[in-house]
Amino acid sequence: MTDLNTNFAGIKSPNPFWLASAPPTNTGYQVMNAFKAGWGGAVWKTLGKPIVNVSSRYGALSYKNNRMMGLNNIELITDRPLEVNLREMKEVKEKFPDHALIASMMFETKEEWHDCIKRCEDIGIDGFELNYGCPHGMCERGMGSAVGQNPDVCEKITSWVCEAATKPVIVKLTPNVTDITRPALAAQRGGASAVSLINTINSVTGINLDTMDPNPTVDRLSTHGGYCGPAVKPIALNMVAELTNHPDFHLPISGIGGIETWQDAVEFFLMGATTVQVCTAVMHYGFRIVTDLTEGVSEYLDSHKMKKITELTGITAKKLRKWEQLDLNYKIIAHINSEKCISCQLCYIACEDGAHQSIALVKDSRIPVIKEDTCVGCNLCSLVCPVEDCITMVKVETGKKKLVWANHPANPNHILAR
Amino acid sequence: MSVLTSNKNFLPTLSDVELKEKFSNIKPRMANSEAIVEASRCLFCHDAPCINACPTSIDIPMFIRQIMSKNTKGAAKTIFTQNILGKSCAHVCPTEVLCEGACVYNNLNEKPIDIGRLQAFATDYAVENNLRFFKKGKSTGKKIAVIGGGPSGLACAHELTVLGHEVVVYEANEKAGGLNTYGVAPYKYSNKDSEEEVKYIAEIGFEVKTNCPVTGATIPELEKKYDAIFIGAGLGKSKKLGIAGEDLESVHGATEFIHKLRKKEQKIQIGKTIVIVGGGNTAIDAAVESSKLGADVTVVYRRTEKEQKAYYFEVELAKKHNVKFIYLTNPVSILGNEFVEGLKCIQNTNGGQKDLIIPCDMVIFATGQEKIIDFYKSIKNLEVTQGKIVVNKNFQTTNPKYFAGGDCINGGKEVVNAAAHGRDAARGINEFLMRGHND
Structure with a gap:
């Protein structure tokens, strides 16, 4: 068994699987149950000044018969008194001294931040996470994503926190920006020890077509909520990689966004995260999913003859380049395994109507045939094929040397340069 | 007793x-959620084998997609457009050897889509709520008699009515429906099911005369009264x-x-x-x-x-x-x-x-049924081979005024075959009467 012990910017935990700051970390009761189930850490539901929540609060996107492909919420930060939260956090820390307990926070004034930091450190908290991401409600009051979207404010507030905090400070970033590296670099300048991303994405999950009311509905009205769950993973993976690959960014990354299985977690590690945070999957299935996360990641490391998760860090992020650096002479074409083909012809119609008309049907056979001379190797047929490994993409030896756009004769800039 | x-x-x-x-239905009705989950499994194949396996060529992937999108009414319309007996066929078809037998999931050793029950889900809903998709066509002034109120006769009468012809169905029994009423196993299709279906189909506007057997003696009168006659008489004892x-x-x-x-x-x-x-x-x-x-x-x-x-x-x-x-x-x-x-x-x-x-x-x-040859003999020039009425591709017999379909031309097959014959014979009759073709 591999060693999953983690040291994230100085915060130690028995494994890299933390609960994100969200409803599953609302109370000491929940966090203790989570730790018993095997979670390595928890970021407590965001502490702040008293708020009042609405009813209802969550909306979801289902795809065919898959429930909750995406989830959004219009819930605010903790609605419990700070004293209650602190008392329960203290109890958790006493019972689980080796687990990571992080206080998520969101305040307005420097004094409020400093006061809460002190009180949290007094009860033995392991670190802080600054909630600069919440995209609804709090941002209207100048907090949450209003901070994360403005690099100057982000840097300033981070520096306030870092003045007072002796424990590591994680800045949680909002994805509701055009360039994720700007707030991340601002957090770094402000003195943060790490970042976590992504927070939720501005969204409306759907509309009740009978009443034409938006979801989730509060007396027939709604507001844009924060989107999360499996549907957001691709966006999160890209943003994590953008930070990993930025030459001036050096902080550890806690990956968040649609993580449900061990494969998801490994993907975040490969993009540069060293811990991951989970919320929606727990809201869907409960704490016990962590068993599969820890076992799956351990097995994966074993099978790759690796001992520690950090051996995975950023391997795949390095393989993300600018488009113009990709080899234009690399060629693959589709290959259909006629023995595996179940003759649904989805590949045919996808290519015919939706791509490059490079699959043919032949008389007296239901098995489509690839037109190798026109196949552009787009992958679409292999993506729609319902049979595993039936359509594979096969490399074609062109005999040509690697050629990138920068050097391509069709590139006007290349011609100018000559 | x-x-x-x-x-x-x-x-x-x-x-x-x-x-x-x-005697409750061996294929119980799907709940909404079950139908949607099952419909979600459908791959929506191109040129789907299930369509080709259906004698009436129902656009199965399309109606399944409509069920998935909760457009159950649209699903029923898709089914009935090809087969007005889509409700009974959903219940009594040997789907295992037809649509479901052709489902590509079989090639993957996975359970095929439960097409029969999905079809029943949509058609039961439409019939129970009397959702109507077809209207009597603009009158052509032509009159057609249909001999036999079974699946082929009903399908023929319905299609002829859509095309604007005046139709009377002559049914020997006290109820129409043929095999659906008197022949199929009641745990597949009940008397009530069949009666409701007959009512639903006939409501488009054709007459069904029950307890009205056509015999050699009544044939001359029928020929005088009607421009064309469809024989959907089934089989004998x-x-x-x-x-x-x-x-x-x-x-x-x-x-x-x-x-x-x-x-x-x-x-x-x-x-x-x-x-x-x-x-x-x-x-x-x-x-x-x-x-x-x-x-x-x-x-x-x-x-x-x-x-x-x-x-x-x-x-x-x-x-x-x-x-x-x-x-x-x-x-x-x-x-x-x-x-x-x-x-x-x-x-x-x-x-x-x-x-x-x-x-x-x-x-x-249960060693087969007799053909009703004596009756056929009362119709002039009606060619019969091995007890089966001979028809051309338009379901026209050797006596051009007569068309035929169902068990009396194939010797006894499924309800769905009869439904296909009836529909296509109606189109043949229409062609014959409106354009004078009789090839």
């Missing part, structure tokens, strides 16, 4: 509660075995036996021990229904299990109902003086033959 055996060894009739339990003892009271043809059960809604007394002769689907239906009523049932078939014409899943159903099968065995005579006491057979064994006596209280023969 109806009694099908004069023997003292008959079973008491079942109570309403017992009948309801035993069960073929006799031609063995001694066949006239005893407790000996019945399977078709007649099932007909009586349907008519009395299974409130009928049958023998405790029953032997059924035959290897087709009708034999199986008679066997399963008898077993459900409490009888000890044995099916005797002259050939081997492999040669049996009944579908494998029907044989499985019978076995689940404790029906015993004896193969390679021919009936010789029915024993008994006053009552049936047994069936004497000759069994072919490896070495040769041996006598076999199976004691029983009732014998049912």
